Amino acid sequence: MIIGVLGGGQLARMLALAGLPLGFRFVFFDPATNPCSAPLGEHMQGEFTDRFKLELFARRVDVVTFEFENIPLECIEFLSARTVVHPGPGALALSQDRLLEKQLFRELGIQAPVVRGVDSLEALEAAVMEIGLPAVLKTRTLGYDGKGQHVLRGPDDVAKAWQLLGGFSLVLERLVEFDREISILAVRRACGDMAFYPLSENVHQAGVLRFSRSCPDDPFQGLAEEMAGKLLRRLDYVGVLALELFQVGETLLANEMAPRVHNSGHWTIEGSETSQFENHLRAIAGLPLGKTAVTGHSAMVNFIGRKPDLAKLLALRGLHVHLYGKSERPGRKVGHATLWCRSKGAFTEGCRALRSLY
């Protein structure tokens, strides 16, 4: 089976590393000259708006998936009319629009931060009055890794935020004072089978995920599964979906969903019986899902901007290094490492050693 992936970055690369042993071959469609997944398959260079190249791509592959959600919806719709695309256009459309996404959450009884659409300074001021401060002004579409966001803490920030982001279609969201940031990775096949990974607890810095750890037996597991399960069923979803959540006291608020494999699930490569990458492929290929139980204790750290000293890292017991074959650039995710330990004691010690090093 030939899997077509829109986007050829590290997520596509890790999909291929998981899929080659299953006998899959890969075609990566990416506008870049030399995307980091290229060594693992065939690279078709093209814009996501180039219908001629997309037509060739659709003919070349058996199923299409994507590694990021900022792909023009028309691209996915065009491909869906020609071949199988998982997840489908419906899930992509929702994840691209913060307002529609939050409306769906509400409709499904999934608690989420209060949000209002904003398309003028007057509307922004009205929304601030209604929601209160602090709040976050975000672009409705095309945001990722904290980009396209501005926090409003006092009344003075309103005009400033409007100056920065005005002109885009925006939403104002109540800033949630959360106890923890967590996420759940869920996967569903077309036949309806679902599986859920143990929760990830996440730490962001400057809007970018820095650190995740697996939380088996977390008291919020059941609630998170219920929330993700509702989404999967409603969207008739096929593949892995990530749902980012805020824990606030005794409840969870849905922050956003990503219709793809997710950085907060990278620990599943070592830390779960079946990685998120393999399960995404199993799902879109119509194969039985693998078990998602943890194999031990796992924590993941991202390498951002700069590559680490490999020899120093590998000297740490239980550390598994994943470099993406990307050049260094400020703010760019160039790799990650997962600390995996069988025993809790070694894990706690390893986390300390890892922190001192990076």
Place this chain on the structure above:
Amino acid sequence: MIIGVLGGGQLARMLALAGLPLGFRFVFFDPATNPCSAPLGEHMQGEFTDRFKLELFARRVDVVTFEFENIPLECIEFLSARTVVHPGPGALALSQDRLLEKQLFRELGIQAPVVRGVDSLEALEAAVMEIGLPAVLKTRTLGYDGKGQHVLRGPDDVAKAWQLLGGFSLVLERLVEFDREISILAVRRACGDMAFYPLSENVHQAGVLRFSRSCPDDPFQGLAEEMAGKLLRRLDYVGVLALELFQVGETLLANEMAPRVHNSGHWTIEGSETSQFENHLRAIAGLPLGKTAVTGHSAMVNFIGRKPDLAKLLALRGLHVHLYGKSERPGRKVGHATLWCRSKGAFTEGCRALRSLY
């Protein structure tokens, strides 16, 4: 770092799958048109005797290793004069010659089956008298997967065996009535650091490995480590070495060594903290070795000749499938699967399910 691999089969492919996340790139030197590792790196097509192409290969890579031991010794010597080759020509030379290999075992105090060199029918008859029957007549060089061997059970077999194998340089070996076939995978860096994997217990069918399982806490672990350690030190070895052993009552006899990653260590991909493939690369790249402790209970089965039904296999809990991207052909290893379970109970049950299926 660019790793050059002589041979582009499944072992080279699994080396690349382990090495790409560490930032290594791969060049595979193989006479075949389209070896199964080709999708994971650069393929240089050439004969192992083609000095011009070998010269280009040596210039192209930072370190050379090999995935099988039936490479002309002159090839490794030629490359060693031009770049770093791990393991070196000394280890390769020994592993290519059953007589020298057994002599080294004896010299190091490593118990091994009695063996005699044979180069005429008369010498064979004398060796049979000395060693007794049953015995195995083997080619001194170029044997693998049971090829180039003939078992002598009665006096009538002597002439027949000579008819089949006479003309080659041969050895006659006492046929060992063993209790178990086991192997130990060991790894050593140039600085002298060594690590040993928990023993593998192996089942061969028609000379080909069919089934392996990891044996943590095996009572023979210490003795096997001592034997392998002696070899590693004596050969100033760098990389992974496999030592195949017979358990006979309370002792171990060394059957043969393979200076490379080994089929009986495939379970280490899921079943050990660091796979044999990653540790081989760490060793030859001069990086710290990873821990070899088991992560759970593992058993591996080879797919020989025919590819399995993927959907059926993946429906088995804990089964991890590795296909090599090779076409089907009788007797050819086209893939393997590893059953991995955290608990002993699930493992026992899984083994039963696996056996019923394959």
